[in-house]
Amino acid sequence: MKHWLAVWGMAAILAAAAATAVRAADDPLKICLDEDRPPLSVHQKGRPDSGFDVLLAQAIAERMGRPLKIQWFESRLDEDSSPQLEANALLSDGRCSLVGGYALTSDSLVKPGMKTARLPDFAGATRDDRRRRVALGLLAPSQPYVYSPMTVVLGPKAQGRKIGGIGDLAGLRLVIESGSLGDAILMTFDKGRLIDSITHLVPGRDDLLGALARGDHDATLIDLGRFDAHRAAHPDTAITPSGYYYPIGANRGYVGLASDTALMEATNKALTALAAEGKIAEFGKQAGLTYLPPREPVILGDVWMKIIQQ
Template sequence: MRGRCVAWSVAAVLSAKASVALAADDPLKVCLDEDRPPLSVHHRGKPDAGFDVLLARAIAERLGRPLKIQWFESRLDEDSSPQLEANALLSDGRCSLVGSYALTQDSLVAPGMKTARLPDFAGATRDDRRRRVPLGVLAPSQPYIYSPMTVVLGPKARGRKVGDIGDLAGLRLAIESGSLGDAILMSFDRGRLIDNITHLVPRRDDLLGALERGDHDATLIDLARFDAYRAAHPDTAITASGYYYPIGANRGYVGLASDGALIEAVNKALAELTTSGKIAEFGKQADLTYLPPREPAILGDVWTKIIQR
């Protein structure tokens, strides 16, 4: 009987070691948007690039696992949202983490629907594009970057000092309809700027191109989007005002709540990378204006805060 117990103990130890070895060989699968410079870029025939690519590699290295990036493309229909896309990718096992996820209370609540369609992703089949995936519950990592809105100035407004949205009075403003920037500008000081705002259609009108041509004087956009434009147009005449709208969101990883051990390990790796200055260094390498996370880690009701300002 004793010999049998010893044999079972040895078998259990060997099984545990085998499981650890298998986990070490198991790739860390991270989902990244394929066309979101300077955060993440995947173009056929060119090396993968971007801040999130560098960070994912560093995380995988600290976890002792090979990295596998699952590239996806956000859908542009009313049935989709970043929250549902991330949840569907995670719940379908396409990845264990989704990078650069906006950490807001709204984006982390349990989904209002039980299933969602997958966004288009590298390797997707016709059936993948049709089926719906049962959704899980999302859980965030600690944040690793702060993502604010910034005022960008056209050539005719170059040098304009902007310390508040009110300093845009008298300028010809352009904004994309339905965007967060639209809500901010339209609701400021009970609509004081409305008469100077021109609305453009997202993905049809070229907002920053119109600013470049001098058609408008200023806009309010995500800082990373301006970084991407500046990198693609090094001789651009549009400039950063240096002003950041005070309500912004941190970004981090999001996984499934059922995978708490992975989130904990990722948080440890992020803390080490932050302390060593590596995350800020990745920002410089990717031509990204890196701003460290700010409190609160998870942003509350954005729309109420904007309306109340």
């Protein structure tokens, strides 16, 4: 009798384990992606979802043997929000377990300075969702999967100009958006040597790359992904890449809650395998992204101090 009780007990344990495995396999891997960040992620009504992070998310979920569910959100700019707070709120509210395309910097991974934050606009949000605040948790990064630097882009009149450093921009008509990282870099270079050749535009109002393409200016310094997005939208554009990358850039990866260690370990395992097979670089090519592999430092420190010290 004791023998049969032991057998039944073991059978019950195995059945429970199998049921748990089935539930885990059926449980979607929920990843939050920005709906308007080409070529990383794009979600438009009536069109298939696209972008580098979409392809990578699909591959990660497949490696884990789980269906993928993308939670699309829209970033907003106000005094009560930031990419860090948006990601934290989405994760802490259970909207997703991972946020993709996250810039891995020391200030984006510190403990939040506030206890709660509002959710960004997201697909399926209700009026109450837009009003309420979410208690924030602690963030933990995955290993990086792509490097995102600043690059010099040239207008038609400067096409072919050799750029090996910021100093090679001397003599060119420079254009930059006020308050941007590129603005800080150009304005502080060599104690302000380039200031007199810089024209400032208002972000969100003026068309920086359009003005450059018209030949109104000769060069700018922007995020490489932004140039890729412009080139995809305007295949016949007159602006060209210089091939120069500013030496301070950030890796991008996933971010999740620090309490979900098992998921972060599984994510890193999948990323390691995909990178070794060359799949991540292949996804970049498919999405029209100038793919650069991650580099040291894995997590970028105080970028403003680094700029000042250049």
